[in-house]
Amino acid sequence: MQDTFVTIAKFQYSTEAEIIKGRLESDGIKVFLKDNITIDTDPLVSNAIGGIKLNVLAADEAKAKDILNSIKAYSLNDDGEAIVCPNCGKHRIELYSTITNFKSLVSFLIAFITGTLPFSARYQYKCEDCKTEFPIKN
Template sequence: MQDTFVTIARFPYSTEAQIVKGRLEADGIEVFLRDNITIDTDPLVSQAIGGVKLKVLAKDEAQARAILQSIKTYALDDDGNAITCPNCNNNSVNLYSTITGFKSFFSFIIGFVTGTLPISARFQYKCDDCDTIVTTED
């Protein structure tokens, strides 16, 4: 069991995954990236295949997760300040994807192909602690 890899994080593109991989390897943790070459070849499939998977050995999972938690950054506003959740007042707010299922993904693809997507979209964020959707003023 200790020689198996477990997924500890997923990234939409390989650039961020490579940075985190380098950080973990600097601490002596063996890291394996899955699907990074596929996504580098065709970035549009990232959502469909679940992004780049960052995997570590099962014996290193706890240490790797602790390192990930220590370097995790949250969303910032235009002035570089952390976005605060209005419900719990914590700064653990991340970008929230509105494409949540096959129906919304299919609608997005149809809109993209036909050119009927909105010209601008509002950013939506969600608090990791209380799941409150946080709106920002553009």
């Protein structure tokens, strides 16, 4: 079981996957990228096939995940400071789109076609620790 590969992360494009691969290999972790050549050939299929999978040996999974968590970039405010969760006070905040269902997808597509995209796309922050969602403050 320790000689099998497990997927620990997925990336839309190969550039970020290659950077993370290099970082993990520099710490002695064997890394295998799956579907990177397919996506390099045709980047439009990335979402359809689930992106580039970053695989490591099962024995190195915990160490690799710790390294990934230590280098993960989180959202910053306009002054370059980490955004703080209003609920728990932690800094593990990510930006995400609120396009989550069919209705919001149709609204997004109509806005895109009519050229009003910046006014229709809505984004919020989400804390990875307590899962609190809060809006962007201007």
